[in-house]
Amino acid sequence: MLVDYSLKMPKNIFAGEHALEQLETILSKDMKKVVIFTDKGILGAGLIEIPKQILESKGIDYSIISEIPAEPNYHQAQEMIDQFKKENADFIIAVGGGSVMDVAKLASILATDAYTVKDLLDDPLLAKKQVTTLMIPTTAGTGSEATPNSIVAIPEKELKVGIVNPEMIADFVILDGRLIKKLPxxxxxxxxxxxxxxxxxxxxxxxxxxxxxxxxxxxxxxxxxxxxxxxxxxxxxxxxxxxxxxxxxxxxxxxxxxxxxxxxxxxxxxxxxxxxxxxxxxxxxxxxxxxxxxxxxxxxxxxxxxxxxxxxxxxxxxxxxxxxxxxxxxxxxxxxxxxxxxxxxxxxxxxxxxxxxxxxxxxxxxxxxxxxxxxxxxxxxxxxx
The missing domain is CATH 1.20.1090.10 (Dehydroquinate synthase-like - alpha domain)
Incomplete structure (x- = not known):
């Protein structure tokens, strides 16, 4: 067992049957633009309807990135991040499983053009948090909502790797069982x-x-x-x-x-x-x-x-x-x-x-x-x- 040890975890966690409604208290009218990261399955299942309604009720502008593939490689992750950069968002909501949250976490530290996902494969600690994040897992689960890790595939090596950077730890987490009720x-x-x-x-x-x-x-x-x-x-x-x-x-x-x-x-x-x-x-x-x-x-x-x-x-x-x-x-x-x-x-x-x-x-x-x-x-x- 280690002699010295430490703990890093999300700053704010909301859990329970109606935790999703806590989004009301998290969102601020001062936010200029929110981007929701999700995938087509989650979008089709209607699991982002409550976040959308809350954003609309507060008059907060938002857009949705839903083309995230399951277990993406670093090229695919970069494509999603490049799309995100165009939005000039100051808040990220990730609604999905591990792949969605992993890409959203990478986006939060790659909002500028200083580094790419490929750069982080060589030195994960290069980038710093640029955008505040909220993770809402729809599986139970990868634990990505709690970790500083993002898993991407490297096709040329036929291997998956973990990019680990403490800056990727979420600012907010919502755990609501309703979001996994219809999970196959x-x-x-x-x-x-x-x-x-x-x-x-x-x-x-x-x-x-x-x-x-x-x-x-x-x-x-x-x-x-x-x-x-x-x-x-x-x-x-x-x-x-x-x-x-x-x-x-x-x-x-x-x-x-x-x-x-x-x-x-x-x-x-x-x-x-x-x-x-x-x-x-x-x-x-x-x-x-x-x-x-x-x-x-x-x-x-x-x-x-x-x-x-x-x-x-x-x-x-x-x-x-x-x-x-x-x-x-x-x-x-x-x-x-x-x-x-x-x-x-x-x-x-x-x-x-x-x-x-x-x-x-x-x-x-x-x-x-x-x-x-x-x-x-x-x-x-x-x-x-």
Whole structure:
């Protein structure tokens, strides 16, 4: 556990069944121009109607950028940012999942022509906050609303990378379960397991500390005890609000700790095969946890004591640890998320390409409690091929 640690998080968070109406108190008539970042699916579902109505009632000029693709590469992100620059906006509202929020966060620090997204790939700390931001997640979730991270693909390397800059942390966050009420089950499940990965990875990271553990454990408790209900019952608003809160807490944990080998080894799957980020993490969650178990079983036992309702306190550390890994596996199976790369036509002949790409994600691999060698990565990938 780290000796020195810190925490950075959004300045203002509103959560609960009617949190979206708090936009009334956030918006100021002094604002000259607001840009709403979203995507076509969110736009079509009518999820930005309340923000639009509030903006109109206050007489605030706004425009909408809705062409953001799922899991964009850095060229696509730059296109959206160039479009944003023309608006001369002084406030950003992002309504969407991780991709929407990630692009909006990049826009907030790239509102001038001083730097581009490509420049930040080499030096993420170049840019400073230019425009105030509000993040409204419509999945639970990527945790992007809480983090200083923006994930973009690099097509020429067939890899995804994280641009990390504290200036991208949101100024405002709204968590409202109504916005995920109609989320299709596959998306709810994949993003929910992504949040689960954030929580358990941060709790078992070499950078774990008392601050991150506080948020990671609470996130794990909320997610594991609500994810099935939230993903399978459209009317389970309490479970959905709990998932939004759990996802947010897991995102906060990332800012103080960091994810590990699950995320590191999943990035090539998204970058080369365009497998959804949450699905990639779900595929690798159990294999990586089993690999890590010798180094993290005490952590997993503590997680068991926190999250398992009616658990047996007399179980040994080994028994609690194995229970948790089995429970992760059960959740993925119950949510019908693929657990193999066969469905995505990833041939075994690509094994060495995956290993080489995965081992490049040193930013996250250094967080793993158990060292991951190329041979270890090879064995983990072989489990899911």
């Amino acid at each position: 089950k596959p998306i709810a499940a994949a993003t929910g397991v992504d949040a689960l990965c954030h929580a358990i990875e941060c709790f078992t990271s070499t950078k774990a500390n008392p601050i991150s553990n506080t948020f990671a454990l609470e996130a794990l408790d909320l997610i594991m005890n609500n994810i099935i209900e939230a993903c399978t019952n459209p009317e389970a608003l309490e479970a959905k609000n709990n998932m939004l809160l759990g996802s947010f807490y897991a995102g906060v944990a990332i800012t103080s700790s960091g994810t590990t080998a699950v995320h590191a080894l999943s990035y090539p799957l998204g970058g080369k095969y365009h497998i959804a980020h949450g699905v990639s993490n779900a595929i690798l969650l159990t294999p990586v946890m089993r690999f890590n178990e010798p180094a993290i079983k005490e952590n997993l036992a503590k997680a068991y004591d926190r999250v398992v309702r009616g658990g047996n306190p007399d179980l040994s550390v080994d028994e609690k640890s194995k229970y948790m890994i089995t429970e992760f596996e059960r959740i993925v199976e119950l949510l019908e998320i693929p657990t193999s790369l066969k469905k995505f036509n990833v041939p075994e002949s690509e094994l060495e390409v995956l290993v080489e790409a995965g081992m490049q994600v040193t930013r996250l691999l250094v967080n793993n409690m158990r060292e991951v060698t190329p041979d270890d990565a090879r064995k983990i990938y072989l489990e899911v091929l």
